[in-house]
Amino acid sequence: MxxxxxxxxxxxxxxxxxxxxxxxxxxxxxxxxxxxxxxxxAHPIDKLQDSVKTDCVYKIPCMSCNKVYIGETGRTFGCRLEEHKKETESTKVGRYTRAQKKEAEKEENKLALTDHIMRNNCAVDWDGAKVIDREDNRLTRWIKETVWIRKSTPVMNRILKK
The missing domain is CATH 3.40.1620 (YefM-like fold)
Incomplete structure (x- = not known):
């Protein structure tokens, strides 16, 4: 025995x-x-670069403050990041008087990221942007995005109040 x-x-x-x-x-x-x-x-030598990853949840940090923008895409992360860059560059960002700032806060841009830059005169850390999660099912990816938004505070995202 x-x-x-x-x-x-x-x-x-x-x-x-x-x-x-x-x-x-x-x-x-x-x-x-x-x-x-x-x-x-089981462990491939070459890691996939973030820019070519698809079906992902990502974050883009602000260089001026500690806020992050959380987003998701079914396309490549690099393609979506370029869209964000074009959107933010197309809006004019500058110093506002108090009255102009109040007016700017009433306007809503397509992206919460653009709103943050315009309202707070911030700069985006494009090099710090990275994929934080991956999911090929769209509905589950949306849920993961929401969870990451709740976990990552403070965020630039527009959050609906309960």
């Missing part, structure tokens, strides 16, 4: 000696190879 079982990695010359010693003390041994085909093939 065995007292237990031990799993050992196979190391030539050492594992055999350990097996004999453990067998004397009624301990069963299981030997597994140290390197398997799965270990060699």
């Amino acid at each position: 065995s007292k237990g079982r031990v799993t050992l990695p196979y190391i030539q010359g050492i594992t055999e000696s350990l097996e004999r010693i453990l067998k004397k003390h009624n301990i069963a041994t299981v030997v597994k190879p140290k390197t398997t085909l799965r270990n060699l093939l």
